[in-house]
Amino acid sequence: MNAMIGEKIGEGGCSEVFEWENASKIIKLARANTDIDAMKREYDHNRMAWEQGLPVPQPFEFVEIDGRPGIVFERIYGETLMKRFVQHALHRTSSEEGVTEQGHIEDKHDDVRITAQMLSEIHSKSNLNVPSQRETIKNSIGWVNYLTSKEKEEVITLLESLPSKQQLCHGDPNLGNIMIREGNALMIDWMNATIGNPEADLAEYIIMIRYAVLPAYLPDEAVDYINTIRESIIDVFMDEYTKLAGITYEEVDAWIAPIAARKLSADGIGEEEKNVLVNEIRKRLADLQR
Structure with missing residues (x-):
């Protein structure tokens, strides 16, 4: 897996969440049951919400790691x-x-x-x-x-x-x-x-x-x-x-x-x-x- 990926810090039914870039950010990687279109939709919607000034994590980029679509986000400590x-x-x-x-x-x-x-x-x-x-x-x-x-x-x-x-x-x-x-x-x-x-x-x-x-x-x-x-x-x-x-x-x-x-x-x-x-x-x- 990509060297920028760190410790796993969470998971859900559709994705896994890992530390990214020395833990200053996180990456959300899709599981097999979640396709690239769904992840792109999440990225686009989150970007839109961020640009509207709403209380959401900042999305940085959409990526693919070892064939898995993912989103790099601001890490929320909460x-x-x-x-x-x-x-x-x-x-x-x-x-x-x-x-x-x-x-x-x-x-x-x-x-x-x-x-x-x-x-x-x-x-x-x-x-x-x-x-x-x-x-x-x-x-x-x-x-x-x-x-x-x-x-x-x-x-x-x-x-x-x-x-x-x-x-x-x-x-x-x-x-x-x-x-x-x-x-x-x-x-x-x-x-x-x-x-x-x-x-x-x-x-x-x-x-x-x-x-x-x-x-x-x-x-x-x-x-x-x-x-x-x-x-x-x-x-x-x-x-x-x-x-x-x-x-x-x-x-x-x-x-x-x-x-x-x-x-x-x-x-x-x-x-x-x-x-x-x-x-x-x-x-x-x-x-x-x-």
Whole structure:
């Protein structure tokens, strides 16, 4: 492998991340399941977001290493929101000498608020050259194997009935794609960026908080604690976003079924979580028929 590549520092379902140039930068290299077009799309979208002044890592160049497409980025010294939430839950359920429960809650909610602020900033941009959100969602639903043809048609009909906007959206604002650095949030992994409705991004975030199946390694006490705070996280997140951008929870709730249906085509969530989403989609479709 290229001599400029250093220690492996992270990985995901689509890529591996290594130190680059004496650790001053990182390189994200595609796995076999991610083609060159997808990586170029991520590079172009991230470059666009950087040039718009948004809180994203600076992308330096698109490269190929031993036949693998990759992107060289600024190295961000911070933690993902996922890591911070898990650490918070583990700390909350262990000894907390000298730290109050209220202090923990405020720390957690600070992360939630700055996430809402970051998304509001991203959504303030428009008229950019990225794919159509609505068409992307419809295409993803078409590949889903967990719903009947009739159910997929009903979800797409619901999607088509929703108001249409033309704002920049990230497309995958999960807790692993949100970095916290020195009290500020940054967004990574721009492969799925689109132009459309902020409500879709907000629904994606809410779905993850509400329905995500927690890692098996977490102690039962930590799982129980996270389950008790899921809805309070959503309340704080939407309260902050509504103050900034005026979009209400009720407007976002209408997008839950289409975005949950889209998530059924993703590789990054397991069967248990997909079954939870299928049940929620069917419940919502049934409610619409009443």
